[in-house]
Amino acid sequence: MRVERSGRAAPRLVLFAEIFFFAFAAGSAAAQTAQTGNVFNPNISVIGNALGFVGHNPVDNQPSLQLKESEIALQAIVDPYARADFFVSLDSEGGVGIEEGYITFLTLPGDFIVKAGKFKAAFGKVNTEHPHVRQYADTPLVILNLLGGEGGISDAGLSAARLIPMPSEIFLEATAQVFQGTTENLFEAETRNDVEPLFHLKAYKDLSESTNLELGGSWTRGNGVEGPGLHTTLAGVDVSFRWKPLRQGLYRSLLVRGEWMTSEREMAAGTTVRADGWYALAQYQLGRRWNVGYRHDESDHADDADLRDRGDSAILTFMPSEFSTVRAQLRRNRYDQPAGPVTATELLVQLQFAIGAHGAHPF
Numbered sequence: 525m526r527v528e529r530s531g532r533a534a535p536r537l538v539l540f541a542e543i544f545f546f547a548f549a550a551g552s553a554a555a556q557t558a559q560t561g562n563v564f565n566p567n568i569s570v571i572g573n574a575l576g577f578v579g580h581n582p583v584d585n586q587p588s589l590q591l592k593e594s595e596i597a598l599q600a601i602v603d604p605y606a607r608a609d610f611f612v613s614l615d616s617e618g619g620v621g622i623e624e625g626y627i628t629f630l631t632l633p634g635d636f637i638v639k640a641g642k643f644k645a646a647f648g649k650v651n652t653e654h655p656h657v658r659q660y661a662d663t664p665l666v667i668l669n670l671l672g673g674e675g676g677i678s679d680a681g682l683s684a685a686r687l688i689p690m691p692s693e694i695f696l697e698a699t700a701q702v703f704q705g706t707t708e709n710l711f712e713a714e715t716r717n718d719v720e721p722l723f724h725l726k727a728y729k730d731l732s733e734s735t736n737l738e739l740g741g742s743w744t745r746g747n748g749v750e751g752p753g754l755h756t757t758l759a760g761v762d763v764s765f766r767w768k769p770l771r772q773g774l775y776r777s778l779l780v781r782g783e784w785m786t787s788e789r790e791m792a793a794g795t796t797v798r799a800d801g802w803y804a805l806a807q808y809q810l811g812r813r814w815n816v817g818y819r820h821d822e823s824d825h826a827d828d829a830d831l832r833d834r835g836d837s838a839i840l841t842f843m844p845s846e847f848s849t850v851r852a853q854l855r856r857n858r859y860d861q862p863a864g865p866v867t868a869t870e871l872l873v874q875l876q877f878a879i880g881a882h883g884a885h886p887f
Contacts, residue, residue, distance in 0.1 A: 566600030566608075569880030571656050579870030583859040590616040595623065595654065597880075605631050611654070623654075624678065637685045645677035646685075646699045646724040647742040648760045648783050659779070659807045659841070661853045661874040665821040665833050666801030670758065670787045672710030677744070679703035679711075679720070695728040703746075710756060711746035720746035738764040750792050756826075760785040777809040787826050799824035801832075807839070815841040821857075831860040849876040 575592045596612040606629045613623040626641030644652050650667050655674075663674045671677060681703035688696040705713035705720040713719070722744035730736045740762040748756035760783060767778040784802040791797055801823025809815050821835035835857040842850045851874040859866045 566598045567881035569597045569878060571595045571597070571876065571878045573656060574875040575661060576873040577870055578873070579868065581857070581868035581870055583857075583861070583866055583868060587616075592616055593655065595656065599881075602627060605629060635686055639683040639685075640681075642678065642680045643683065645679065645681075645703065645722055645744065646683070646701060647671070647677055647722060647744060647758070648740065648762045648785065649764065649781065650783065651676040656849075656876050656878070659805060659815070659817055660819060660837060660839050661851050661872040662837075662855065664783075664803040664819070664823075665835055665857070666783065666785050666803055666823040669823040669833065670785050670799060670801055670826050672707050675708065677703075677707050677710065677722075679705070679707055681720075690727075693729065697726045697728075699724040699726075705746045707746075709749060712749045713747055714752040718747040720744060734769045735765070735767045738762075738766075748789055750790060754790040754792065756790065757788040758785060775809065775812050779805070779807045781805045787824075789826055791827070797827055797829055799826050799829040813843050815839075815843075817841070825860075828862075831862070833860055834858045847878045849874070851876075 572594050573592045574589070575586075576589045577586045578588070593616070594614045596614070598610040598612075599608070601607045606627050608627045610625045611623040613621050615621075622642055624641070624643045626639050626643045629638045632638055646652060650658070650664060651671060655663075667676055668674065681701055683699060683701040685697060685699040688698055690696045699722075701722040701724075703711075703720040703722065705711050705718045707720075711720055722742070724740065724742045726738065726740040728736065728738045742760045742762075743758070745755055745757040748754045750756075762783040763781070765778075765780045769776060782802060782804040784800065786798065786800040789797045789799070801821075803819055803821045805817060805819045807815055807817035817837075817839040819835075819837045819839065821833070821837075823833050825831040825833070835855060837853050837855045839851065839853045844850070851872075853872040853874070854870075855872060856867070856869045859868065
């Protein structure tokens with residue numbers, strides 16, 4: 525009797541095992557299909573940037589509340605040799621534009637990294653950053669006055685960068701770029717020969733396990749907006765010092781950064797206007813979610829070096845998570861105008877939020 529019951533139970537066990545196997549296989553196949561269904565989709569993210577102004581500013585009269593430029597990012601690997609990044613900007617007036625859109629080749633001979641498309645020029649630090657990664661809500665005066673405006677230099681071009689071997693564990697990177705030569709309020713290419721070359725050299729070194737120092741130098745030249753054959757030349761130096769202790773890095777850190785730029789603009793009258801400007805920033809992390817900072821600005825006007833704007837800002841930042849930021853910036857700017865100086869005191873309140881995957885930005 526035990527043999528007969530055992531004989532009937534065996535086929536049931538086999539049948540159950542077959543059903544379980546095929547169900548498991550079907551489930552695995554479905555899961556694999558679901559995963560592979562997203563393989564060819566790029567990482568997508570959207571970053572919102574709401575900005576409010578309280579106070580009076582007759583020179584830069586921004587509305588009281590606006591959804592300032594927001595960003596849609598599409599990023600993916602193209603093939604084993606390259607990746608592509610697109611950043612679409614949406615401004616408060618409904619305008620849509622390609623902030624950046626480029627392909628990067630990462631496996632070229634000679635360890636060169638080549639980039640082609642439209643991208644931010646490797647000039648200094650602020651010009652390479654997207655607004656949502658900055659430590660403040662506005663744009664430094666030197667960028668507004670000497671680099672053409674909030675957008676800075678972002679143009680269609682070609683870039684080649686390479687690490688240069690150095691002793692003493694110094695990280696040295698040289699970058700050469702060439703752009704078509706058109707940036708609002710700065711460069712205007714009249715012919716195909718009016719391209720804009722740019723060179724950037726960056727050195728980085730760890731001073732200790734908690735501190736590091738970065739130095740950079742930039743130079744570029746293009747056909748200016750004053751007319752054909754009248755050039756504008758820009759040069760700049762930037763320095764960044766960071767302290768982030770390994771054991772307390774989540775709660776304590778310090779960033780000190782400064783940039784100095786100079787501009788030589790050939791004017792229609794046959795004269796050259798030499799102007800310069802700089803900013804210095806210090807930001808200290810009080811805790812896991814809180815930062816305080818201070819920034820000082822000074823900058824000549826690019827077309828009239830006798831006029832020099834100055835500004836001071838106190839900044840308080842709260843980050844509930846890596847996907848959202850609330851910031852208050854008390855700003856006092858003194859604009860040097862032909863009719864006399866104008867002082868504006870304002871409170872800027874910023875709310876940034878992000879959804880979706882968003883890759884790391886350059887360090």
